[in-house]
Amino acid sequence: MTARSLAIVAPWVVRPGGTNGDRATEVQRSLVEMVRLRPRKTDVFSSTARRLTSAVGALVARLYRWLYSELCGTHPNLRPWHFQWLSGSTLYTSLRERLPTLRGRVLDVGCGDKPYEPWMSGATSYVGIDVVAGPRVDAVIEPRKPWPVADEDFDVVLCTQVLEHVADGDRLLMEATRVLKPGGTLLVTVPFAYGEHARPHDYWRFSLQGAREAIGPRFRVVETIPQGGIGSTLGAMLLAWLELTFTRSGSRVLLLTALLPAWMGVVLVVNGVGRLLDAVDRTGAFYGNVMLLATKPHGDRSSFTP
Numbered sequence: 001m002t003a004r005s006l007a008i009v010a011p012w013v014v015r016p017g018g019t020n021g022d023r024a025t026e027v028q029r030s031l032v033e034m035v036r037l038r039p040r041k042t043d044v045f046s047s048t049a050r051r052l053t054s055a056v057g058a059l060v061a062r063l064y065r066w067l068y069s070e071l072c073g074t075h076p077n078l079r080p081w082h083f084q085w086l087s088g089s090t091l092y093t094s095l096r097e098r099l100p101t102l103r104g105r106v107l108d109v110g111c112g113d114k115p116y117e118p119w120m121s122g123a124t125s126y127v128g129i130d131v132v133a134g135p136r137v138d139a140v141i142e143p144r145k146p147w148p149v150a151d152e153d154f155d156v157v158l159c160t161q162v163l164e165h166v167a168d169g170d171r172l173l174m175e176a177t178r179v180l181k182p183g184g185t186l187l188v189t190v191p192f193a194y195g196e197h198a199r200p201h202d203y204w205r206f207s208l209q210g211a212r213e214a215i216g217p218r219f220r221v222v223e224t225i226p227q228g229g230i231g232s233t234l235g236a237m238l239l240a241w242l243e244l245t246f247t248r249s250g251s252r253v254l255l256l257t258a259l260l261p262a263w264m265g266v267v268l269v270v271n272g273v274g275r276l277l278d279a280v281d282r283t284g285a286f287y288g289n290v291m292l293l294a295t296k297p298h299g300d301r302s303s304f305t306p
């Protein structure tokens with residue numbers, strides 16, 4: 001019943017202060033309540049339609065993600081027509097060089113799916129911790145709380161693409177210092193130029209100097225290596241923006257699925273041009289990621305000055 005039809009069958013309700021006294025007031029209240037609470041047919045229809053649309057949207061998005069990973073690969077095995085290939089492949093090149101040289105017990109902090117475990121051929125054991133549970137996570141930790149790990153238990157702490165998501169990064173680095181053996185290695189990678197992701201937990205970006213500054217107080221920084229140049233930085237941003245734009249709704253994902261071969265072609269061209277531009281960029285000022293290697297100093301770390 002709408003307010004207009006209510007005015008016809010019970011005019012005193014819509015004209016409060018009618019002549020029937022308290023009784024009228026009571027009836028008024030219950031009728032108004034009924035009108036307010038009873039879902040209208042159109043409401044029921046539109047909420048069912050909304051639920052159906054969002055279920056179909058979620059299904060389409062899942063199908064798209066499955067198809068995309070089948071055709072374009074998954075992290076860390078992306079094919080050159082994957083929209084994250086430019087940022088991924090430059091990072092993987094650095095990691096593939098350094099990871100096999102690290103030996104002993106490895107702790108992967110913020111491990112996710114432990115994508116780099118197969119590349120750590122020198123690891124005698126490999127433990128992964130993360131704030132989010134997952135099939136490959138050995139222990140779930142809480143932000144800002146000590147890790148369930150003994151002091152000086154590990155030879156290597158690996159922390160790839162995590163620090164930008166940690167509000168209190170120094171707390172994480174303090175824990176990394178605690179669990180590393182003296183002389184042990186910390187390997188960190190962080191983005192310098194990339195879009196906001198994993199919202200709302202995306203807090204920081206690090207330049208080479210910024211990464212050194214963040215790690216320096218607790219470790220001896222051995223090496224900082226930038227990944228990529230102007231081409232991969234611009235290309236990765238452009239493709240990530242396009243992907244985000246075209247996956248924001250079920251109908252756009254449907255469109256993108258229909259245009260998938262064309263989308264893969266565009267990505268391949270942008271990736272190729274990005275690589276060429278990287279090859280001619282000599283500025284050293286534009287890079288997507290930073291990799292940093294550091295060691296835990298021997299002796300009393302409170303008196304350590306980097």
Ligand SMILES: C[S@@+](CC[C@H](N)C(=O)[O-])C[C@H]1O[C@@H](n2cnc3c(N)ncnc32)[C@H](O)[C@@H]1O
Nearest residue numbers: 109110111112130131132143160161162165166
């Ligand atoms: C971008 S993913 C990187 C995953 C993996 N390290 C990689 O390189 O593919 C960021 C990961 O950091 C984890 N993370 C976020 N905050 C964390 C924290 N305070 N301590 C440990 N892990 C955290 C997230 O749950 C997520 O798995």
